[in-house]
Amino acid sequence: MNPTVEDEVTTLAYLGWVLQNAGFETKLIVPGEKTDQAYEQLWVHYGSDAKGRDLVVQLLFMEEMVQGYQQESAQSVNSSYGQHLQFLMTLPVTDLSERLADLDQLLATLNRLSPLGLFGYHPQEGVFYRHTQVINRKEPDPRLIAEIIESVGFVVERFLPAFDSLLAGEALPRILASLQTKGN
């Protein structure tokens, strides 16, 4: 039986509680807790990579993000049957703007290999990995959420070294050649 969410508990708060009981390290970020953040987020600590860098999956409902910004312009968000839960990981790599063409090709290759989500690059926020899951918000399945968190963390941990190599100045063909082996 899938438990339902009580009206007074947000879906993310409920998921955070369930995930924590399942052994995940979670933190609920309430709206306004962080600067320039008008929406609620759930942060899940996936683990650390081989270099000891923390890998954190950020969960947020996109409708809330859009609502947060649209409130300023007095617009309303159309309701829909489904809700869009975004899983986002910002990769711990610094500026790759000097190698944009190579980065674009690396992203294209990784997105072809990744079975879920995509790697992307934002000029201000850097490299990220993102998956948006369409769900029925009234019946969130914590097993599904946990499975996605594990998948997202696994993919990022697996391919993060490729971005480290790019940042270190390694030639793109060599990086791509190593990916073909990893992708199998």
Next chain:
Amino acid sequence: MRTPDFSSQTSATVETLQAILNYADYPSQFQAIQPDRPEQMLLVGPGRYRVSAQAIDPNRQLVVSLLFYNDLLTSSGKAANPDADTLQIMAILPFAVSNEAAADVRRLITIFNTIVPLGHFGLDPDQGPYYRYDWKVLDRNVDGLLLIELMGTLLFFIEHLSYRLEAVATGQMSVEAASQADIHFGLPDTQPVSKQ
């Protein structure tokens, strides 16, 4: 016509997906994932292909494929994921990208992928440009109403952005112009889940 089961309480098959999408008037047919293998995918369409904000190309069509990723794995002789499956929804865009234009197209794809809230565009060296969304499902439990809504959403993004990629691929538009053209959309209005 028998109303399909829209619930997500039973494991879906490609036949289930067809019944759900047929209910929403999406034409479709089955195709084997690999020759001489039983695993099948569902091809939805053909649908219209937009070449600008105002114009449709009557000579080109859009086809969206749906397959369960575990079926893709088993059809290739690989082991399936026992914990979960993914419903892969993908459209190969009906235009080619030359080697000379590939870097510009990849640049625009990177830009688009920061703003598209669902799925992503990509450029495959063999298949060309594509749009893909991977929907994680447990026990292949597919919510039929979500699937219908999802198809409408994905087609919306494909229609509004694909022709901009093609414009860059053919040299009609620069990356800067294509990325700065007015692209403002929130989540689109839902289509009514009733027969047209």
